[in-house]
Amino acid sequence: MRALETILTEKGYVEPAALDAIIQAYETKIGPHNGARVVAKAWTDPAFKTALLEDGSKAIGTLGHVSRVGDHLVVVENTPQRHNMVVCTLCSCYPWEMLGLPPVWYKAAPYRSRAVKDPRGMLADFGVTVPKDIEIRVWDSTAETRFLVLPMRPEGTEGWSEEQLTELVTRDSMIGTGFPRKPGAPS
Amino acid sequence: MNGVHDMGGMDGFGKVEPEPNEPMFHADWESRVLAMVRAMGAAGAFNIDTSRFYRETLPPHVYLSSSYYKKWFLGLEEMLIAKGYLTREEVAAGRAVQPAKALKHGKFGLDDVERVMVRGKFARPAPVPAKFKIGDRVRAKNIHPTTHTRLPRYVRGHVGIVELNHGCHVFPDSAAMELGENPQWLYTVVFEGRDLWGADGDPTSKVSIDAFEPYLDPA
Incomplete structure (x- = not known):
């Protein structure tokens, strides 16, 4: 792999320092902390939540402290009747700006093959049980739209600040393969 | 193309194995x-x-x-x-x-x-009005192009409902082959789990894809 970088550099296509900077940006600027802030804000600010579900990219664009978001981010809300889950069966599409680079399992064959056919069984691999009377909705990211799950706010968090709530939001809860932490659970 | 990358619905790949505290890169x-x-x-x-x-x-x-x-x-x-x-x-x-x-x-x-660090923009002005509206029944075409497509095999031939209209976007099937952007309307189409997977399918599951208009027929 190094040889390829040498050739691209010698041919004058890329500056190695620019590659370093890309890697550094991925390592520091993006990650699930961005998505967690969006979720916690939606839990505490009903007007923001409405705007977020209406147009995710636009609503997140109004938050100065979250890094820039690409177009066509669709936020889908979990309810007592419906659990949402996101997959990309064809490759690895994932809301990078909100969640960072996807974990290996998200890009690997077991998840990509099974999420659409047996979502409930697949969730069991994560130790996640969704009761049988709750609809499971799987969003296959087959275009340049990106999906972020808005999980349900955990019980027992009445009066919590946005900042406190952010700590409860896990990456997997925003993919739909997990739930937020319960108050008092270890992070 | 009907390649192994089109994995939706395949069996035999085993359990999902999340890695605790996974690093961003492994090397x-x-x-x-x-x-x-x-x-x-x-x-x-x-x-x-x-x-x-x-x-x-x-x-x-x-x-x-x-x-x-x-x-x-x-x-x-x-x-x-x-x-x-x-x-x-x-x-x-x-x-x-x-x-x-x-x-x-x-x-x-x-x-x-x-x-x-920000994704490219894929929305384009609409060359023609949308053929479908939200709530329409549509059938995913039974097509098998040997080149790039974003219509997964597991929905082909099945009927779903148009749920969202995302506007006109660059058409991957054309762009991948460097045949121009050829913008097309893009919809979220939702299918019942049982329609896709038969009687053994989970009756409470639904699966959606984002489908470009050329992938769809009225149903």
């Missing part, structure tokens, strides 16, 4: 490959659909046995050779031998880093 070379792909794409050597197509055309046994970034590496190398940015001789020699081919947006430098 330094993975991060270099990611950066090279982003940089060469941003410099104009290829578009995102073409890069997906080159990964899909890796031989099936290579696709299935390679790690994620290994696939990116192999796809990148093949694509750059095919587009004339480097030669097999150079890859074998591990150094530049031929003169460079001009990049559409020039050399990728530090000033360009900021713009690769």
